[in-house]
Amino acid sequence: LPGLVxxxxxxxxxxxxGDWGGLGAATLNVPGLPEYGTTRVVDMLLADEAAxxxxxxxxxxxxxxxxxxxxxxxxxxxxxxxGELRDSAVLSHAGFPLDHDGVLRRLxxxxxxGGRSLxxxxxxxxxxxxxxxxxxxRTVVPDFRTRTADVPCSSAADLLNGGTIPPTIxxxxxxxxxxxxxxxxxxxxxxxxxxxxxxxxxVHAVVTESLIE
Numbered sequence: 001l002p003g004l005v006x007x008x009x010x011x012x013x014x015x016x017x018g019d020w021g022g023l024g025a026a027t028l029n030v031p032g033l034p035e036y037g038t039t040r041v042v043d044m045l046l047a048d049e050a051a052x053x054x055x056x057x058x059x060x061x062x063x064x065x066x067x068x069x070x071x072x073x074x075x076x077x078x079x080x081x082x083g084e085l086r087d088s089a090v091l092s093h094a095g096f097p098l099d100h101d102g103v104l105r106r107l108x109x110x111x112x113x114g115g116r117s118l119x120x121x122x123x124x125x126x127x128x129x130x131x132x133x134x135x136x137x138r139t140v141v142p143d144f145r146t147r148t149a150d151v152p153c154s155s156a157a158d159l160l161n162g163g164t165i166p167p168t169i170x171x172x173x174x175x176x177x178x179x180x181x182x183x184x185x186x187x188x189x190x191x192x193x194x195x196x197x198x199x200x201x202x203v204h205a206v207v208t209e210s211l212i213e
Contacts (some may be wrong), residue, residue, distance in 0.1 A: 043177035058086035065089035077114030122207035142210035177201025
């Protein structure tokens with residue numbers, strides 16, 4: 001799993017490049033991770049049933065976890081995680097409402113489709129980490145005080161190959177997502193370097209921090 005691990009500003013981020021395949025359960029079930037009380041946020045839409053879903057669901061149930069859904073193309077309903085995965089974690093949506101110039105400056109804490117309301121990823125993560133109630137349909141403006149470019153990164157393969165878990169992640173959040181350009185999960189924020197799109201998983205993480213602060 002080539003990619004990045006970012007450990008800064010109070011959370012750990014795994015950004016993987018390549019096929020999710022059977023690596024999901026391994027990543028979520030890094031030895032000792034659930035015991036840290038760590039909230040695991042999977043910023044990947046796992047809508048298609050696949051071999052190993054049962055193992056992944058079991059790993060998710062080991063501790064606090066959040067999965068993402070996506071709005072259908074016509075906006076009428078949610079595309080949810082497959083099978084038993086959707087019952088193994090808190091569901092959230094990973095959408096970013098962009099301004100007219102394509103920049104993310106604000107988001108709603110919840111969004112509705114098909115008669116079902118889901119929290120934004122950052123809202124769900126902040127609620128789990130703080131124990132605070134989830135505000136409904138409230139518009140928030142993150143300050144982006146921590147820039148995504150300031151999050152130090154290293155290889156995600158290290159933990160999967162037996163690396164140690166930094167003790168600083170205790171009771172914090174682990175964001176798991178992809179940095180692959182071809183997936184299109186990138187967004188521009190007011191602090192994006194040279195106004196270039198950055199991986200969405202990094203944006204979810206810094207917005208979560210902003211909400212908590």
